[in-house]
Amino acid sequence: MEHYPIxxxxxxxxxxxxYSSHLTHLPSNMLSNNQVFGSLHHNNSSGLLGLREDAxxxxxxxxxxxxxxxxxxxxxxxxxxxxxGEKKVRRPRFAFQTRSQVDILDDGYRWRKYGQKAVKxxxxxxxxxxxxxxGCNVKKQVQRLSKDEGIVVTTYEGMHTHAIEKSNDNFExxxxxxxxxxxxxV
DNA sequence: CGGATTTGACCCGCGC
DNA sequence: GCGCGGGTCAAATCCG
Numbered sequence: 001m002e003h004y005p006i007x008x009x010x011x012x013x014x015x016x017x018x019y020s021s022h023l024t025h026l027p028s029n030m031l032s033n034n035q036v037f038g039s040l041h042h043n044n045s046s047g048l049l050g051l052r053e054d055a056x057x058x059x060x061x062x063x064x065x066x067x068x069x070x071x072x073x074x075x076x077x078x079x080x081x082x083x084x085g086e087k088k089v090r091r092p093r094f095a096f097q098t099r100s101q102v103d104i105l106d107d108g109y110r111w112r113k114y115g116q117k118a119v120k121x122x123x124x125x126x127x128x129x130x131x132x133x134x135g136c137n138v139k140k141q142v143q144r145l146s147k148d149e150g151i152v153v154t155t156y157e158g159m160h161t162h163a164i165e166k167s168n169d170n171f172e173x174x175x176x177x178x179x180x181x182x183x184x185x186v
Numbered sequence: 187c188g189g190a191t192t193t194g195a196c197c198c199g200c201g202c
Numbered sequence: 203g204c205g206c207g208g209g210t211c212a213a214a215t216c217c218g
Contacts, residue, residue, distance in 0.1 A: 113191055115210055128209070132190085141209090191216070197209085 094156040109133070111140065122146040133162050 111129035118125050124144040131138040138158040145151040 112189085114212095116191095116193075117208065117210095120207065126208090130210095187218100189216105189218090192214080194211105194213100196211075199206105199208090201206090202204090 096154060109138070119143060124149075136162055 110132045112132045115128035116125050123146045126143040129140045140156045143153045
């Protein structure tokens with residue numbers, strides 16, 4: 001999984017139309033569909049649930065929405081209570097779904113994988129990555145939906161305080177692709 | 187040889 | 203209090 005051709009094969013909208021239409025119909029059903037977000041954090045009153053709402057809205061907003069899209073930026077309390085009396089830091093979290101065949105979306109940063117766990121109700125494992133830049137505590141996790149193998153959920157945690165280490169070409173490419181599959185509101 | 191990955195153990199919060 | 207699910211650590215391993 002070191003190097004991979006970053007190719008986004010032309011995705012026929014019909015393949016995902018079932019998915020999105022499914023989403024747009026039953027909100028309650030959507031919950032089960034979007035359990036990825038629900039399981040990202042426990043059912044807190046805030047947090048990624050807001051994102052889930054965002055996803056619902058965005059999916060509802062466009063009957064002509066080409067692919068499944070979901071986007072959200074939330075601030076979550078993530079306690080680094082690992083150490084003794086550390087302060088809980090509130091770092092922004094940012095999750096989105098992408099249609100991709102590869103799990104690893106090269107966003108131009110260098111990531112070191114530090115964990116992998118199986119997720120309930122999902123046959124695909126979730127991978128945990130951390131930015132290797134010194135002093136950069138940005139983390140991200142990548143998970144694939146078992147329902148739609150073509151959907152990859154990437155969750156960023158924290159923000160980079162340094163420059164991208166690789167050429168922006170890749171990133172732009174990815175961003176471009178992401179705009180296709182998601183209504184980017186940034 | 188050095189850095190990235192793998193992978194099981196460990197830790198912690200939460201629900202029952 | 204215990205078990206479960208999720209997140210992280212760290213030693214071993216891999217690979218350039």
